[in-house]
Amino acid sequence: MSKKQKTIQREVSLSGVGIHTGNTVKMTIKPAPVNHGFAFSRIDLEGAPIIEAKAEYVVNTQRGTNLERNGVQIQTSEHVLAAAVGLDIDNLLIELDSSEPPIMDGSSKYFVEALESAGIQEQDADIEEYVVKEIISFKDEVTGSEIILMPSDEYQVTTMVDFGTKILGTQNANLERISDFKEEIADARTFSFLHEIEMLLEHDLIKGGDLNNAIVYVDKELSAATMEKLKTAFKKDDIAVKPNGILDNLTLHWANEAARHKLLDVIGDLALVGMRIKGKVIANKPGHLVNTTFAKKLAKIIKQEKRNNVPQYDLNLPPLMDIHQIMDVLPHRPPFLLIDRIIELSDTHVVGMKNVTMNENFFVGHFPGSPVMPGVLQVEAMAQCGGVLVLHTVPDPENYLTYFMKMDKVKFKQKVLPGDTLTFKCELITPIRRGICHMQAYAYANGKIVAEAELMAQIARKK
Structure with a gap:
């Protein structure tokens, strides 16, 4: 709550x-x-x-x-x-x-x-x-x-x-x-040491101080001259030191x-x-x-x-949808199934994740000496998350396909490397109408945003 x-x-x-x-x-x-x-x-x-x-x-x-x-x-x-x-x-x-x-x-x-x-x-x-x-x-x-x-x-x-x-x-x-x-x-209550009080009085820096609003610990010998200054400053006829080492007219609420x-x-x-x-x-x-x-x-x-707007999720918790449940909804299959789990799903947003490993097929030919996940595949993975969101709105998702209609304002901000865990979040920009889904998508890894895009997709019944 x-x-x-x-x-x-x-x-x-x-x-x-x-x-x-x-x-x-x-x-x-x-x-x-x-x-x-x-x-x-x-x-x-x-x-x-x-x-x-x-x-x-x-x-x-x-x-x-x-x-x-x-x-x-x-x-x-x-x-x-x-x-x-x-x-x-x-x-x-x-x-x-x-x-x-x-x-x-x-x-x-x-x-x-x-x-x-x-x-x-x-x-x-x-x-x-x-x-x-x-x-x-x-x-x-x-x-x-x-x-x-x-x-x-x-x-x-x-x-x-x-x-x-x-x-x-x-x-x-x-x-x-x-x-x-x-x-x-x-x-x-606030407190001070006698040597500090002397300095503050010398420079006229505690004009509002008195023995009722500050504990004074006596950490040095209290001379007659200092005693007179304190009497004047605190408007007291007499000032003494208690056995516990503080000036009188005040009792501690706690020893500490x-x-x-x-x-x-x-x-x-x-x-x-x-x-x-x-x-x-x-x-x-x-x-x-x-x-x-x-x-x-x-x-x-x-x-x-x-x-960075990085959402935090406990990836150790059981997912809302595992890979088998995802394949029941999406028509994609390896090597083009690019999400492993769905963590959150509502009528307006979806969160998914993917473990990026060196075994990915695309690393074989995409900078094999310096493996980097292709940006277009990051967008495809975000779109697949969005596909789960839009298919969530129909009672028989296995009978529908999702198609890209448009991508806009695509930005890639960090490299995605083998060993990274990608988290995707897609949120509706406008309500889904006539099977058309317009959403803002983000991809995160290592506590940073790595990619973002506005995506539009449409669902259509299989022929």
């Missing part, structure tokens, strides 16, 4: 401050139509320009994932995007009257609550999901940070964090099901809250891929740079696969 896309039923608003700018910001999250995805709109700027939440727009990851398009910026996009993904939502328009969403408590908790209060609405369109079929990875050789994506029955994320400090040490976090995001991950927040960031950053992921993510020492670099890589892979 296919899953449907989701949005929210009505708009919802939150207000707060941006952690880096210190600006008061109102964020309004609105429903969006199918196939819209996630996008931000800067309503404080003329024309309310929109920036889609896509990896290609990432420009800076030093203190969050920052997007920019045509000079318009969105800062710290990851927490609200993680909330949307964690609630299985696909389409949202996020309006802001400043450059960054409110930091709230530094987690995704309040965004999750807001989205749930708005009501989640199923939409009349199937989800777009990238199904991971082989391991995809990226490693930053300088930092050692690495992300690996592997096949899995559902979206899962594991993070392994090692900051090389005694105060935090090594932590792991794991999310087995995205449906557990709200309970297991959403409340994990830092690793859980890193997992939250991974989910938010990988939302920039632009579609759901069906696979398991293992992130070792993740950060916004490695997360978004991997998101860019994955987005390019998905774009390339879409361009």
Whole structure:
């Protein structure tokens, strides 16, 4: 059963401050139509320009994932995007009257609550999901940070964090099901180390920070001068260090809250891929740079696969029609029977396949020193698949023959060699009328499109 896309039923608003700018910001999250995805709109700027939440727009990851398009910026996009993904939502328009969403408590908790209060609405369109079929990875050789994506029955994320400090040490976090995001991950707050806080305060870069929206791990001696700066910055009369090594006025939700927040960031950053992921993510020492670099890589892979439009079928499953059933329908026989199996068949499309071997008769004379399957035979094989489709419409296919009427827009894009497995897909361009079938046909091998053509054929009763 296919899953449907989701949005929210009505708009919802939150207000707060941006952690880096210190600006008061109102964020309004609105429903969006199918196939819209996630996008931000800067309503404080003329024309309310929109920036889609896509990896290609990432420009800076030093203190969050920052997007920019045509000079318009969105800062710290990851927490609200993680909330949307964690609630299985696909389409949202996020309006802001400043450059960054409110930091709230530094987690995704309040965004999750807001989205749930708005009501989640199923939409009349199937989800777009990238199904991971082989391991995809990226490693930053300088930092050692690495992300690996592997096949899995559902979206899962594991993070392994090692900051090389005694105060935090090594932590792991794991999310087995995205449906557990709200309970297991959403409340994990952002964090920083004391030495980072000092640098940020020195450069006036966390104007919206306080002890209620960021965990501060004290990884060095807290001097009196630093203590005074922190009191001023966080508007506190007194600041101390707890026994667990964090500044006071805040209690950890989990001992591994830092690793859980890193997992939250991974989910938010990988939302920039632009579609759901069906696979398991293992992130070792993740950060916004490695997360978004991997998101860019994955987005390019998905774009390339879409361009090739390569359908995926499990060729190990029993076929819909084997060679004997095909010969019951088609009048062709070896060496001119060029399909071995029918995998799918409906009123509007057919999918077939052929194993290309060195034993094929045509290799004897067609470039025998460098065997290549003739393009015309690839077209003939596609047409035979189409013949199965059109003969499927009559009750007694054994009494009919199929004849070519026209082929148009024929293109050959890759060589087909011995050992390749060819997959053919034919789809009706117009409904079959008077026995005439007009279809778009494709041939694929090795994850690439190798040939395509518009074909027209007619069925006629045997005389």
